[in-house]
Amino acid sequence: MVAYTILSGLLFGLYFSLMAIGLNLIFGVMRMVNLAHGDFIMLGAFAAFFAYTLWNMNPLVTMLVVFFLFIILGGALYYLVVPRLLRAHDPEMLSLILFFGLSQIIQALAVIAFGNNQRSIDYTALGSGTVYLFGQGFEESWVVVASVSLLAIILVSIYLYVTKLGVATRAVMSHREEAASAGISVHRVSAYAMGIGLALAAIAGVFSPFMIGSIDPTMGTDLTTTSFAIIIIGSLGNPIGTIVGGMIYGLSLMYMESYQPSWSSLVPYLLLFIILLLKPSGLLGRRMRNA
Amino acid sequence: MRNKLKAGSVLLVTLLLFAVGTHIYSNENMWFQGMVYLALAQGINILYGFTGYLPFGYVGFFGTGAYAASLYMTDFHTQPIVAILGGGATALIVGLLLSPLLRLSGAYFSIGSLAASQMIYYTVSNPALQAVTNGPYGMNLEAFYNPTASYAVMLVILALTLFTTAYLRYSRTGLALRATREDAVSAAMAGIPVVRMRIMAWLLSALIAGLVGGTFAWHISVFYPNTVFDLNVSIFAIVFTLFGGGASLLGPIIGMFVLYGLYNWIGISAPQYFQLIYGVLIVMLVLFLPNGIMSLFRKKGYDVP
Amino acid sequence: MSPDYVLSVVDVTKTFGSFTALQGMSFHVKKGEILGLVGPNGSGKTTCMNVISGSYRADRGSLHFMGKNIQRTPASKLSHMGMNRTFQIPRPFKGLTVRENLQIAATFVRREAMGLEEIASFIGLEDSLDKESGMLNSTQQKLLDLGRALATGPTLLLVDELGAGMNPHELDITIERLQRLAKQGISMIVVEHLMSFVRQLTERVIVMNAGKEIFEGTLDDAVRNEEVVRVYLGGGTP
Numbered sequence: 001m002v003a004y005t006i007l008s009g010l011l012f013g014l015y016f017s018l019m020a021i022g023l024n025l026i027f028g029v030m031r032m033v034n035l036a037h038g039d040f041i042m043l044g045a046f047a048a049f050f051a052y053t054l055w056n057m058n059p060l061v062t063m064l065v066v067f068f069l070f071i072i073l074g075g076a077l078y079y080l081v082v083p084r085l086l087r088a089h090d091p092e093m094l095s096l097i098l099f100f101g102l103s104q105i106i107q108a109l110a111v112i113a114f115g116n117n118q119r120s121i122d123y124t125a126l127g128s129g130t131v132y133l134f135g136q137g138f139e140e141s142w143v144v145v146a147s148v149s150l151l152a153i154i155l156v157s158i159y160l161y162v163t164k165l166g167v168a169t170r171a172v173m174s175h176r177e178e179a180a181s182a183g184i185s186v187h188r189v190s191a192y193a194m195g196i197g198l199a200l201a202a203i204a205g206v207f208s209p210f211m212i213g214s215i216d217p218t219m220g221t222d223l224t225t226t227s228f229a230i231i232i233i234g235s236l237g238n239p240i241g242t243i244v245g246g247m248i249y250g251l252s253l254m255y256m257e258s259y260q261p262s263w264s265s266l267v268p269y270l271l272l273f274i275i276l277l278l279k280p281s282g283l284l285g286r287r288m289r290n291a
Numbered sequence: 292m293r294n295k296l297k298a299g300s301v302l303l304v305t306l307l308l309f310a311v312g313t314h315i316y317s318n319e320n321m322w323f324q325g326m327v328y329l330a331l332a333q334g335i336n337i338l339y340g341f342t343g344y345l346p347f348g349y350v351g352f353f354g355t356g357a358y359a360a361s362l363y364m365t366d367f368h369t370q371p372i373v374a375i376l377g378g379g380a381t382a383l384i385v386g387l388l389l390s391p392l393l394r395l396s397g398a399y400f401s402i403g404s405l406a407a408s409q410m411i412y413y414t415v416s417n418p419a420l421q422a423v424t425n426g427p428y429g430m431n432l433e434a435f436y437n438p439t440a441s442y443a444v445m446l447v448i449l450a451l452t453l454f455t456t457a458y459l460r461y462s463r464t465g466l467a468l469r470a471t472r473e474d475a476v477s478a479a480m481a482g483i484p485v486v487r488m489r490i491m492a493w494l495l496s497a498l499i500a501g502l503v504g505g506t507f508a509w510h511i512s513v514f515y516p517n518t519v520f521d522l523n524v525s526i527f528a529i530v531f532t533l534f535g536g537g538a539s540l541l542g543p544i545i546g547m548f549v550l551y552g553l554y555n556w557i558g559i560s561a562p563q564y565f566q567l568i569y570g571v572l573i574v575m576l577v578l579f580l581p582n583g584i585m586s587l588f589r590k591k592g593y594d595v596p
Numbered sequence: 597m598s599p600d601y602v603l604s605v606v607d608v609t610k611t612f613g614s615f616t617a618l619q620g621m622s623f624h625v626k627k628g629e630i631l632g633l634v635g636p637n638g639s640g641k642t643t644c645m646n647v648i649s650g651s652y653r654a655d656r657g658s659l660h661f662m663g664k665n666i667q668r669t670p671a672s673k674l675s676h677m678g679m680n681r682t683f684q685i686p687r688p689f690k691g692l693t694v695r696e697n698l699q700i701a702a703t704f705v706r707r708e709a710m711g712l713e714e715i716a717s718f719i720g721l722e723d724s725l726d727k728e729s730g731m732l733n734s735t736q737q738k739l740l741d742l743g744r745a746l747a748t749g750p751t752l753l754l755v756d757e758l759g760a761g762m763n764p765h766e767l768d769i770t771i772e773r774l775q776r777l778a779k780q781g782i783s784m785i786v787v788e789h790l791m792s793f794v795r796q797l798t799e800r801v802i803v804m805n806a807g808k809e810i811f812e813g814t815l816d817d818a819v820r821n822e823e824v825v826r827v828y829l830g831g832g833t834p
Contacts, residue, residue: 033398084578089690092397093345094577097533100347101573104526108567116563221522225409228402266413269406276403277391463703466692470700473689476651477741479671480680482704482748 004136005258006251011138011146013250015204015211017243018149019223020230021156022200028173028237029193030082032095036103038223040070040198042110044205045215049119059125059210060148063203070202074195082194083187103220110217120214126207141210148207152200157240159196169193173237201227229272297596298457301541305329306450319438325551326445327507330452331528332535332543334499339529340537341459342492343472344393347401347525351408352382352497354520356504358415361430362423364509371435372444375505382501385411386494393489408520416516429515432508441510448502455495457540460596468492469538527551530569533576536583540596545584601660602627602752602783603648603679608657610647610807617643619807620657625752630774630784632794632815635804636827641787642684644804645754648785649681650674662751675705680745681754684787686737688744690730694721697729697740701747709749718773719743735762739770746777753777755786759793771796791815803827 023037047066051057081098085091127140160166165188171179172189180186208223209215226249234245252271256264312322331353339345360378363369369377392403418426459465471478471485478485508514531550535542550569558565580586585595604624610617618640625631633641646652648659650671659666661679669677689697698712709715716722719739724732729740738758745753755774759767767790774797778784788794794801795815803811803818805827811818818824 033402081574081578088581090343093343094581096345096398096401098574098577101570101577104566104570104573106570108563108570111563112567225402225405229406262417262419263413266410269409269413272406273403273410276395276399276406463699466696466700467704469692470689473691474687476671477683477687477689477744478700480649480675480748481701481744482672482675483700484672 001258003134005254007133007136008138008142009251009254010247011142011250012211012254013247014146014149014153014243015207015246016226016230016249017234017246018152018200019204019208020227020234020246021153021239021242022197022204023224023227024231024234024237024242025156025193025200025239026197027231028239029169029190030095031092031237032082032085033099033228034197035096035099035224036106036220037201037227038220038225039103039106039110040201040220041205041208041223041227042215042217042220043106044070044202045208045219046110046114046119046205046217047202048206048209049121049215052121052125059121059206060144063148063206066202066206067199070199071192071195074198075191077198078191078194079187082190103224107218107220114217116217118214118216119209121209123210126210145207145210149204152203153240153243156196156200160239165189165192225272226268229268229275232272232275294461294594294596297594298461298540301544301596302450302453302457305453305544306446309446309449313442319442321555323442323445323510325547326449327503328527328531328551329544329547330445330449330499330503331524332531332547333452333456334496334503335528335532336456336537336539336543337459337499338492338496340532340539340542341465341468341472342489344489344493345401345529346404346496347522347529348404348406348408349496349500349528350520350522350524351404351411352386352500353504353507353524354408354415354516355385355411356382356501357508357514357519358424358430358504358516359501360505361432361508364432364435365430371437371440371509375444375502375509378505378508379498379502382504383494383498385501386497390490390493393486393493405522405525408522408525412516412520415520424516427516429513429518430508432512435509436512438510441506445503445506445510448499448506452499453540453544455499456543457596460538460540464488465538472538527554530573532583534572534583536585539585542583542585542595600627601625602629602662603785604660605648606658606660608644608647608654608659610643610652610654617807618647618654621804621807621809622657623802623809623812625783625785627751627783628778628781629800630778630786630798632798632801633785633787633804634789634791634794634801634815634818635810639804639827640807641804642756643807645681645756645785645787649679649754675701675748675750676707678707678749678751679754680748680750680752682738682741682745682756682758684757684760686734686741688729688732688737688740690728692729693726694729694732694740695725697744698747701744705748707749709747712747715743715746718746720769735766750782753782753784755784755788757787757789759788759790767793 019041023034026032026034044066048059048062051062052059085095085098088094123141126144129140130137131140131143160170168184169189171184172186176186230245230249231242233248235241249271253264253267256267309322309326313319335349356378359381360374363374363377364371389407392400395403415424416427420426459468467483468488470481470483471488475485504519531546532543534550535546554565588595601624606622608621609619621644633644635641647654650669654667661677666674698715702709702712710718716725719742721736721740729737732740742758758770762770771793774784786794786797799814801815801818802809803824810827811821811824
């Protein structure tokens with residue numbers, strides 16, 4: 001039981017890291033909290049649902065399509081609203097309200113388009129077998145999703161630490177003004193960050209039917225708070241620090257579900273609340289920032 | 292003097308409308324909910340409009356007030372009015388416990404307050420606490436049901452709330468709160484006890500939501516946890532305030548009449564279309580009119596109450 | 597400690613993480629004196645002001661204002677005790693009118709001070725009383741900061757780069773105004789890059805570098821001091 005709880009906590013931890021990493025990337029670059037984050041996850045989930053039920057498309061293929069679609073969508077969204085916001089008196093608060101409005105729009109459109117029903121995908125779409133890890137059996141889909149999540153996080157790290165655009169992104173994250181005066185196009189870097197952030201949310205959405213359960217158009221609000229909790233636990237503004245938050249969250253959730261199931265829905269909020277009050281920059285906040 | 296006259300007439304007209312409203316249009320429930328949302332919008336206004344703290348979890352105080360008042364009625368057999376006061380007091384205490392949230396700025400506060408509200412919700416609705424709160428099965432106050440009395444009590448609470456906002460709009464206290472919103476460091480240098488002032492606004496808004504929640508519970512008499520902890524309650528109150536414009540008496544009133552009117556016209560049968568409209572409205576407001584409709588008039592030189 | 601010191605700072609140290617912003621600063625300000633605080637960018641002048649005015653808390657050392665220990669006194673309390681300041685980047689309440697800006701300070705701090713109209717004409721904003729302060733230009737906003745400080749009837753005024761961005765005419769007027777305040781017995785610490793401004797206002801300056809005091813005396817002696825000259829060669833001449 002203990003080994004199973006820990007291992008499933010780690011598998012889900014990887015998935016939760018993927019779920020939250022886009023929110024952290026956008027926050028790190030723009031200092032804006034994308035309150036519509038969860039709604040982009042929801043859109044990814046419905047993409048997976050329709051692709052699978054209409055064309056029997058494998059979610060892994062859907063993931064690739066969705067990824068590129070949302071990069072374009074995110075870039076467009078950036079140029080549409082963010083430069084205007086940054087000129088305002090109080091961009092932080094206004095962006096929060098704006099993304100909240102966007103979240104309402106997406107939810108409303110989703111209800112109009114998809115209907116307000118719970119949907120689910122046949123869980124065997126990502127494999128129906130059982131995978132044994134350290135003597136414990138897990139659903140194959142969990143292991144597939146965890147592996148893909150890990151791969152995605154590694155790719156994000158490579159992007160941030162190896163590619164030219166990624167290095168520029170990190171420069172903007174740590175010293176926005178200096179980066180701009182060093183000739184980095186802050187708008188271009190931010191537009192990419194927004195695109196990649198939304199795309200990562202959407203691919204997390206593609207896998208959500210296998211990890212979170214049935215999907216519906218209003219699922220986004222809870223996912224936004226969960227994701228925010230994860231990046232707060234890990235390290236706000238440091239995408240790679242998200243993985244720490246994801247792991248801690250995954251483990252605590254699995255622990256509660258195994259031993260105190262009726263209280264498990266409290267977990268993200270309780271963690272968020274405690275960390276916010278104790279250390280608002282995240283558990284790894286300062287150390288990671290200095291590194 | 293002219294200010295008092297203006298604020299007084301706004302107050303009077305609004306209250307009169309709710310007092311005689313049911314004779315004009317007989318849907319009593321609609322009028323009652325209108326009062327609920329107006330009082331909550333003014334509660335948001337006191338906190339957000341004057342101090343800049345936007346509480347997404349505002350509904351937590353509303354739900355707390357509803358549950359506390361109900362429990363005082365069912366378990367302790369108190370008079371409904373006493374129970375409602377108890378609901379307000381309970382929300383006030385919860386507000387006091389949550390006041391460390393005010394150390395957080397901007398987005399962190401908003402999301403922190405949301406987390407707090409969800410914690411209260413998941414605790415109250417937890418099946419493990421069924422013996423105390425009846426868990427997910429909600430409350431039943433049918434034994435106390437009295438729509439006329441509860442309507443009147445709601446009107447009184449609304450009057451007090453509007454009066455408080457009018458006071459803040461024209462007093463030095465309100466001016467000082469707005470100063471803390473503009474610049475906390477300068478406010479401190481101007482001798483304003485910034486932290487104490489913010490906590491005062493926070494507790495005041497918590498008290499209002501608690502009283503409103505208690506009265507709401509009494510009026511509808513049967514409810515579930517997800518009725519009184521519904522995030523849409525926060526969202527509506529916030530949108531009404533944003534639409535009209537904060538730090539004014541009239542802003543949230545206009546916001547409530549226009550948007551709640553719209554909601555009753557198209558929203559009840561097709562809430563998603565209403566949600567779409569106010570989502571678009573929020574985005575447009577942020578981009579083009581961040582201080583609400585009232586700022587249009589203010590720019591023209593009118594002193595809006 | 598001599599009773600005619602309005603402010604005395606003894607061995608004050610302030611660090612941010614591994615960065616030491618102030619190291620063992622010690623000085624005092626006499627009644628009615630204007631003390632200049634100069635030094636290259638990043639030498640710790642503004643940090644010093646922030647520690648004195650209660651925005652930061654010193655890690656070590658002691659701070660006394662009017663004979664009282666103010667090491668743990670919050671900014672809002674200090675203004676009641678008679679200390680106030682202006683800011684390098686002006687911080688008026690932008691959404692409020694000039695009148696409201698001044699009113700707030702006068703309401704919350706009940707000390708003997710100039711009247712509202714008097715302050716407004718002293719800072720040259722008597723015709724803009726009902727203007728939203730966010731609409732003022734940067735110089736006017738700085739002067740409004742000064743006006744707001746004056747409304748609290750200060751005994752000690754911290755003036756942070758008030759002259760930066762002013763034209764020569766405005767500078768002359770500002771110098772004359774500050775001298776008038778000093779004559780009324782208000783002590784001042786003036787942080788300033790413009791040396792002519794400092795020269796006309798102060799008898800005594802403290803030169804800072806890398807969080808430490810490297811010189812104390814008249815500005816004319818300072819420019820002949822070897823260390824001061826060396827420090828400034830990197831960041832321009834005084």
